Amino acid sequence: MFVVTAIAILITMALALVRAMFGPTVFDRVLALNMFGTKTVLLICVVCFLTGRTDFLDLALLYSLMNFIGMVALLRFSQFGHFREEAAGN
Numbered sequence: 461m462f463v464v465t466a467i468a469i470l471i472t473m474a475l476a477l478v479r480a481m482f483g484p485t486v487f488d489r490v491l492a493l494n495m496f497g498t499k500t501v502l503l504i505c506v507v508c509f510l511t512g513r514t515d516f517l518d519l520a521l522l523y524s525l526m527n528f529i530g531m532v533a534l535l536r537f538s539q540f541g542h543f544r545e546e547a548a549g550n
Contacts (some may be wrong), residue, residue: 466506473499486538490531497527
């Protein structure tokens, strides 16, 4: 059952990559990359259950936090074009 789940996750990851490459807007591409990151976390969890190694769950949690921070940074950069704070008087 977990093998079928892993195959389904891999198929949706491939579809997300296609959407990321050919998305009409930047935000469609960002959403597809976020979905790819989420599916990667799910795939790590499925591999964890298949192999019986519970330390993969820690890696999945770390990857999900990195995915969230990366998406926030990417959206901030796409909106403002930089990462620095602007002065209040300007």
